[in-house]
Amino acid sequence: MMSDKQKLVVIGNGMAGARTVEEILARGGGQQFDITMFGDEPYGNYNRILLSNVLNGTQDPADIFLNPLEWYTENTVTLHAPARVTQIDRARKEICSDDGQVTSYDKLLIATGSRPFVPPMEGLKGPQGEDKHGVFVFRTIDDCHKIAGYANKCRKAAVIGGGLLGLEAARGLLNYGVEVHVIHLAPWLMNNQLDAQGGKILTSIMEKMGVHVHLEKATAAVLGEDSVTGLQFKDGTILDCDMVIISAGITPNNELARDCGLTVERAIVTDNQMRSVDDPDIYVVGECAQHRGRVYGLVAPLWEQGQVLADHITGSNENAAYHGSKIATKLKVMGVELASMGVTEASDDRDEVVIFSEPKRGTYKKLIIRDGILIGAMMLGDLNKVAYLMQAFDRGTPLPEERLSLLFDIGAPSVEATMLEMPDTAQICNCNGVSKGQIRKCVEGGKRSLKMVMEATRAGMGCGSCKKLVSEVVEWAAEGQIEEDPSIHFYVPGVALVKSELVEVIMARGLKSVSSVFDTLAHGVEDAGSKMGLASLLKSLWGAEYEDERDARYINDRVHANIQKDKTFSVIPRIFGGVTTADELIKIGQVAKKYNVPMVKFTGGQRIDLLGITKENLPKVWKDLGMPSGHGYAKSFRTCKTCVGTDFCRYGVGDSTGLGIKIEKRFQGIESPGKLKLATAGCPRNCSEAMVKDLGAVAVEGGNWEIYVGGAAGAHIRKGDILCIVDSHEAVLQIMGRFMQYYIETAKYLERTSSFVERIGMDKIRAVVVEDSEGIAARLDAAIQASVDAYVDPWLEADTPATANQFVSTLPVMQA
Amino acid sequence: MISEKTKYALGSVTQIPLGEGRNFRIGDTEIAIFHTRQGIYATQAECPHRRGPLADGLVGGTQVTCPFHAWKFDLKTGEPQMGSCALQTYPVHLTESGDIELTFLGEAARFAS
Ligand code: SRM
Numbered sequence: 045m046m047s048d049k050q051k052l053v054v055i056g057n058g059m060a061g062a063r064t065v066e067e068i069l070a071r072g073g074g075q076q077f078d079i080t081m082f083g084d085e086p087y088g089n090y091n092r093i094l095l096s097n098v099l100n101g102t103q104d105p106a107d108i109f110l111n112p113l114e115w116y117t118e119n120t121v122t123l124h125a126p127a128r129v130t131q132i133d134r135a136r137k138e139i140c141s142d143d144g145q146v147t148s149y150d151k152l153l154i155a156t157g158s159r160p161f162v163p164p165m166e167g168l169k170g171p172q173g174e175d176k177h178g179v180f181v182f183r184t185i186d187d188c189h190k191i192a193g194y195a196n197k198c199r200k201a202a203v204i205g206g207g208l209l210g211l212e213a214a215r216g217l218l219n220y221g222v223e224v225h226v227i228h229l230a231p232w233l234m235n236n237q238l239d240a241q242g243g244k245i246l247t248s249i250m251e252k253m254g255v256h257v258h259l260e261k262a263t264a265a266v267l268g269e270d271s272v273t274g275l276q277f278k279d280g281t282i283l284d285c286d287m288v289i290i291s292a293g294i295t296p297n298n299e300l301a302r303d304c305g306l307t308v309e310r311a312i313v314t315d316n317q318m319r320s321v322d323d324p325d326i327y328v329v330g331e332c333a334q335h336r337g338r339v340y341g342l343v344a345p346l347w348e349q350g351q352v353l354a355d356h357i358t359g360s361n362e363n364a365a366y367h368g369s370k371i372a373t374k375l376k377v378m379g380v381e382l383a384s385m386g387v388t389e390a391s392d393d394r395d396e397v398v399i400f401s402e403p404k405r406g407t408y409k410k411l412i413i414r415d416g417i418l419i420g421a422m423m424l425g426d427l428n429k430v431a432y433l434m435q436a437f438d439r440g441t442p443l444p445e446e447r448l449s450l451l452f453d454i455g456a457p458s459v460e461a462t463m464l465e466m467p468d469t470a471q472i473c474n475c476n477g478v479s480k481g482q483i484r485k486c487v488e489g490g491k492r493s494l495k496m497v498m499e500a501t502r503a504g505m506g507c508g509s510c511k512k513l514v515s516e517v518v519e520w521a522a523e524g525q526i527e528e529d530p531s532i533h534f535y536v537p538g539v540a541l542v543k544s545e546l547v548e549v550i551m552a553r554g555l556k557s558v559s560s561v562f563d564t565l566a567h568g569v570e571d572a573g574s575k576m577g578l579a580s581l582l583k584s585l586w587g588a589e590y591e592d593e594r595d596a597r598y599i600n601d602r603v604h605a606n607i608q609k610d611k612t613f614s615v616i617p618r619i620f621g622g623v624t625t626a627d628e629l630i631k632i633g634q635v636a637k638k639y640n641v642p643m644v645k646f647t648g649g650q651r652i653d654l655l656g657i658t659k660e661n662l663p664k665v666w667k668d669l670g671m672p673s674g675h676g677y678a679k680s681f682r683t684c685k686t687c688v689g690t691d692f693c694r695y696g697v698g699d700s701t702g703l704g705i706k707i708e709k710r711f712q713g714i715e716s717p718g719k720l721k722l723a724t725a726g727c728p729r730n731c732s733e734a735m736v737k738d739l740g741a742v743a744v745e746g747g748n749w750e751i752y753v754g755g756a757a758g759a760h761i762r763k764g765d766i767l768c769i770v771d772s773h774e775a776v777l778q779i780m781g782r783f784m785q786y787y788i789e790t791a792k793y794l795e796r797t798s799s800f801v802e803r804i805g806m807d808k809i810r811a812v813v814v815e816d817s818e819g820i821a822a823r824l825d826a827a828i829q830a831s832v833d834a835y836v837d838p839w840l841e842a843d844t845p846a847t848a849n850q851f852v853s854t855l856p857v858m859q860a
Numbered sequence: 861m862i863s864e865k866t867k868y869a870l871g872s873v874t875q876i877p878l879g880e881g882r883n884f885r886i887g888d889t890e891i892a893i894f895h896t897r898q899g900i901y902a903t904q905a906e907c908p909h910r911r912g913p914l915a916d917g918l919v920g921g922t923q924v925t926c927p928f929h930a931w932k933f934d935l936k937t938g939e940p941q942m943g944s945c946a947l948q949t950y951p952v953h954l955t956e957s958g959d960i961e962l963t964f965l966g967e968a969a970r971f972a973s
């Protein structure tokens with residue numbers, strides 16, 4: 045059946061093309077047009093801006109997609125990708141693409157963007173005319189992967205071009221452990237956005253970061269036979285390097301338009317409706333469009349262009365017109381705060397320049413004001429006032445007389461005043477294109493916390509640089525009625541009680557299962573995020589009487605192994621105190637061979653990890669090993685690392701190995717609010733890092749042991765505090781057990797000992813655990829003893845699965 | 861062409877512990893079936909984010925949390941709690957004898973319909 049819709053064909057599936065199609069759909073364009081898109085990258089549309097984060101390792105490529113392939117299906121947009129359009133035939137209203145198709149259109153949208161500009165230089169190609177190994181540009185996801193792959197093998201990299209992109213690339217390369225050199229033609233970095241003084245400060249910041257900067261250098265040739273060995277400059281000097289990224293500007297992709305006779309100057313010339321000036325059926329948007337003599341290389345203008353275009357093409361506002369954009373830039377280099385807008389120098393007698401400069405601290409602020417209106421600004425080192433200045437610049441609102449407050453936060457203009465002046469259409473989040481109005485509506489719709497607004501609008505969830513501004517808008521829109529999420533005080537978010545109240549009710553009502561807690565205390569509303577915390581608490585309260593419901597456990601605790609990114613699991617058998625035997629190692633080796641274990645690794649916890657075991661094989665592997673679980677997955681006692689101590693070490697003053705083995709045998713697998721990692725050291729040289737463990741025992745001269753608690757050396761680092769000094773292994777075991785029980789009873793779910801100790805205070809802990817100030821020491825000792833006695837190795841479930849199909853990932857279908 | 865709706869008998873619901881999910885393979889397609897306290901639900905097996913095994917997730921009410929990075933989806937509709945990628949869901953119910961019956965149109969039909 046022929047459709048009576050018009051055919052809209054879009055060339056280019058990048059940020060402008062896809063965004064414009066979204067705008068068209070949002071105006072009901074799906075009813076008017078059959079939309080077909082061509083993109084020569086083999087993906088849906090992704091956020092090109094975030095490639096800098098992909099390169100510097102802070103973001104995963106999978107996370108930067110704006111329109112994944114499903115989006116096209118869901119919106120009945122036909123996407124041809126990878127497919128490159130090779131010709132536009134305006135007479136027949138058809139386009140040809142390199143997959144051999146001819147597609148006819150009623151309306152055409154050109155959104156081909158631009159490509160990196162490669163300045164002429166010798167030696168870009170290898171002997172056979174192929175691209176020389178080690179020469180890259182930085183524009184696409186594929187470029188990113190290629191750069192990362194090559195950089196891993198490189199020693200020294202050069203980036204040609206010290207503009208926004210070049211510096212972001214240079215910073216990214218540092219992460220690959222290469223020495224990075226930036227080659228820049230102009231006398232200072234980012235010369236389009238900064239003046240000489242600002243450029244100089246930026247150079248010193250980049251150099252402190254480890255990037256070598258070479259100014260006023262023109263590259264004459266890339267050296268090396270078939271791969272890069274260096275660069276030669278026009279002044280005759282040479283820089284050795286084994287890779288080069290060329291980031292010297294962009295060239296709009298104009299060829300298609302030029303070949304079919306459209307007016308092309310620097311880019312394709314458009315009118316105020318974003319149509320080619322020659323053909324009312326051809327629209328142009330993005331970096332390939334030239335409007336009133338200007339070509340933009342940033343995303344904010346193309347959002348505005350897309351809106352006008354969509355208004356016009358769908359007829360939802362025939363009078364929509366684009367009048368050009370004022371642009372502001374921010375550098376996305378970790379550790380550098382830099383924003384710039386408008387002109388960089390005064391050019392008229394009327395111009396007033398306000399400058400603050402503190403080069404040693406890397407701070408530089410400059411404003412250029414004409415007749416009371418901001419026409420240019422640069423801010424380096426401190427972006428506090430940028431949000432306000434950007435608004436004032438964009439709208440041309442008169443600045444307050446008092447200039448000092450424009451540079452620093454000393455009172456006016458208040459956030460309140462700024463917010464009132466800011467129009468609803470002002471874009472707050474440039475990555476996801478969220479306006480002040482959208483945020484305001486979201487808040488008015490009842491979402492009164494930053495987190496809720498971010499989740500609902502996606503504002504602030506791209507590069508993150510606008511988060512502060514988003515929170516200001518939220519606060520302003522909520523008129524101070526910001527909701528603090530009360531659940532942060534609850535033991536688990538789904539049951540509105542703090543831990544002590546919860547324990548009281550659970551005991552009073554005899555609630556022994558997670559589902560009974562939901563039924564009784566949460567109106568029957570089951571909350572996934574609360575299940576594990578409740579299970580942990582109930583088990584510590586009821587011991588053997590606890591009614592275990594397996595669905596309350598995280599997958600790791602259902603199958604007693606840690607899940608991996610490919611859905612396999614890791615198996616870490618227990619090796620008490622890190623001491624093993626030849627037979628045990630042979631056994632582990634045999635098992636690894638039998639099951640083709642992809643990786644056998646010594647862990648940081650002094651034992652061996654078999655990684656990559658399928659769920660089905662877990663019970664078999666455990667049985668073949670014949671060793672107990674090392675609990676490398678649970679919120680429980682993990683390991684006790686030891687050092688060689690008095691047995692072998694010439695400094696050892698206490699038997700740390702023997703003590704560590706005793707500790708691990710006693711407390712293995714005891715469940716707790718957070719992981720418990722222990723260590724014993726034979727002397728204060730502390731080779732087993734006992735001072736930064738949840739619990740550590742360090743032997744000191746005179747046959748004594750110092751007991752440390754609350755140490756941490758993971759995401760957060762903290763030296764443990766001395767709890768007490770005791771004189772025997774037995775005393776260490778007793779104090780450690782008592783501390784653990786007190787922690788189990790008092791800590792919040794997932795609160796590691798390092799936070800726990802700080803919250804409760806060492807004086808209080810010492811009083812309870814060592815001096816028995818509350819008279820509960822005997823009860824704590826008995827409780828931990830009961831847990832030790834009740835301990836059963838979970839790997840015994842290999843023989844007696846606890847639930848149906850516990851170790852099955854896919855069940856057969858009986859009949860079809 | 862749209863293939864006919866096909867019903868599959870997946871066997872007794874007791875194969876799936878209460879509150880958990882398990883995968884079933886039909887042809888080339890893996891489908892996660894969840895046996896919750898609210899009822900029985902069927903969705904695609906892999907999380908649209910980075911292919912996390914949804915059947916291994918934690919279920920709360922009619923919501924599943926992916927075990928990999930905690931994305932949440934409604935089991936009844938497939939709607940994501942955040943973001944734009946919904947799960948494919950499939951009609952499924954329990955027979956009087958407690959057997960799981962799934963209606964599955966085949967992968968091709970999913971796009972054709
Ligand atoms: C295997 C191991 C790395 C290794 O190859 O050496 C490891 C691997 C993981 N660690 Fe670790 N950690 C390992 C020793 C450590 C250590 C050092 C130690 O135990 O002596 C630390 C710092 C000590 C500490 O915890 O304070 C450590 C601090 C962490 C943290 C940060 C915890 C914190 O609160 O600061 C996490 C994340 C978490 O728990 O949420 C983590 C989480 C993880 C997870 C479980 C991530 C996950 O959820 O998948 C990794 C599991 C990989 C797997 O499937 O096997 N791992 N991890 C080490 C296992 C030790 C063992 O034998 O049990």
Ligand SMILES: Cc1cc2nc3c(=O)[nH]c(=O)nc-3n(C[C@H](O)[C@H](O)[C@H](O)COP(=O)(O)OP(=O)(O)OC[C@H]3O[C@@H](n4cnc5c(N)ncnc54)[C@H](O)[C@@H]3O)c2cc1C
Pocket residue numbers: 055056057058059060061082083084085092093094095096127128129130155156157158182183184209297300329330331332340341342343344346374376
């Ligand atoms: C690493 C990096 C960081 C950046 N950071 C920022 C930033 O912080 N802030 C900012 O505002 N901007 C930034 N930019 C610039 C921003 O990404 C661009 O302005 C924006 O992507 C332009 O959108 P576009 O749609 O015009 O072009 P593109 O996004 O390049 O899309 C054009 C698409 O068309 C395809 N195409 C071209 N010709 C054809 C053809 N004949 N047939 C089929 N398909 C074709 C191309 O392959 C491409 O996929 C950055 C750019 C890069 C590379």
Ligand code: SF4
Pocket residue numbers: none
């Ligand atoms: S540090 Fe620990 S959590 Fe991080 S990747 Fe290594 S093993 Fe995994």
Ligand code: FES
Pocket residue numbers: 907908909910911912926927928929930931
């Ligand atoms: S794979 Fe499911 S949340 Fe990441």
